[in-house]
Amino acid sequence: MASPRCQWTWNPVAQNDLFARAFHTCTAIRDKLYIYGGVKSGEPKEPPLGDMVLLDPEQELAQAVSVESGFRRSHHDGALLGDRWLCVAGGWDGTRRVSSVFSYDSVEGEWALWAEGPTNNPPVGLSSHTCTKISDYELRVIGREGGSRTQRRYASVYSLRVNPSTRTYWYKEEVSRTASRSGHSATLLPTDTKQGKKGGYSLYVFGGRDSAAIDIAGEWSKEKIHVSATPCPRLTEQLARLVATEGAARSAPKSLRHQSCAVIGPFLVVYGGETLTKSRDAVCNDLYIYDTRTSPRCWSHFPGSERQHKRVGHRICLLNDRLYLVGGFGADGKTPCPEICTLDIP
Structure with a gap:
């Protein structure tokens, strides 16, 4: 065999050459791939990209749908909301790690910087983190937090509440934490019922450190989560x-x-x-x-x-x-x- x-x-x-980049995001929206940001080289002084590139596999068409967004990011993450808005959180802007939120409207082709809500408690800054969609109004952010020279021995876990209609957001730090990670993965999977728990979904976090261990960074019932x-x-x-x-x-x-x-x-x-x-x-x-x-x-x-x-x-x-x-x-x-x-x- x-x-x-x-x-x-x-x-x-x-x-x-439009696809030649790293530490970007790639999101499937209505039968097309939307590729945003990233870097063209490993040179730390080179600023990240701020463009949006689209691939239509059926038409074999590649095009830059937005040459410059006004937001340059790499090592960021994001989630698709309402099958329309690509919501981007955190990343490296060429000078520092940020935790701000903005979006790209795939219908109107417009970028928008979101406003902080009155109870916002943001991380110092984020890069090489993960941003996982729980619903169209809640994301779960995990990972590398701190200023350019500040690192923690653990990874903070944040709930990021979002409202696409008002373009507002607010972070809330959760009590739970995970092991310190950077460049990790986080994904929602059905909860392992052999652990004595009923149904629902758990957020599995792995990689980003010298270990094969998996952390669980949240659990939700089927009614509390939007998994399609x-x-x-x-x-x-x-x-x-x-x-x-x-x-x-x-x-x-x-x-x-x-x-x-x-x-x-x-x-x-x-x-x-x-x-x-x-x-x-x-x-x-x-x-x-x-x-x-x-x-x-x-x-x-x-x-x-x-x-x-x-x-x-x-x-x-x-x-x-x-x-x-x-x-x-x-x-x-x-x-x-x-x-x-x-x-x-x-």
Whole structure:
């Protein structure tokens, strides 16, 4: 039987210098991919980007829909609200870490800076954090907080209340905290009922530190959360076949940061990043799959064999039953990749 490393690959579907960036966001909105911000190089003095780029996979069309937003950001995060507004929180503006919020209206093509609410209690600043949508009015922010020279031994957890109609926001620091993390991932998954809890969803946080441990940074009942499962039957079936491969390694991602993840049916897919255990050749091209169907839940590890697909500071994004790999620095950790690829599991 063929080795697991030979049973998946990335196939290029588009190439354009507009896509060559890292530490950006990529959001699926109405059958298109919207790519915002990031950096063009690893040079710290180079300012981040402030443009919005669109890819229409069906039309094979790439275009800059907004050349300059007035907001330059990298190492930021955001969430889609109301299937219309891309809400961006925090990031590096070229001078400092910020916690401010603004949005892009994908219908009107307009940018707007949001106002702080009267009870706003913001972080000092945020970068390499995560911003997870709980509902159209609440986001959960976790991760690297502080000024340029300030780091904490733990990661603060914030509820970010948002109101797209009035363009206002306010942070509230939660009592709970996680281990100190930077460049981690956070994703909502159904709560593990084997832990004695009924239904609902939990926010799983992993990566961004020298550990394979997972933190739980919040739990919600089904009534309190807006989770819209994106239909992806073809990709789900392919992933199920891949994790059933004979000889697949059952190991979790460890000492990994600046990876990217996406939920595909009952699977969490994680790709790329850089390992904290190497000083050279640290950029990875490994695929990890977390299977929530099993008890206990388990990881499967599929090492990558194609050096040209090593990525860090990239994004993977689900759209129309295809998983896209967008941007990021390549194997040298400093050259941005202009290709967009889709995951292929024969």
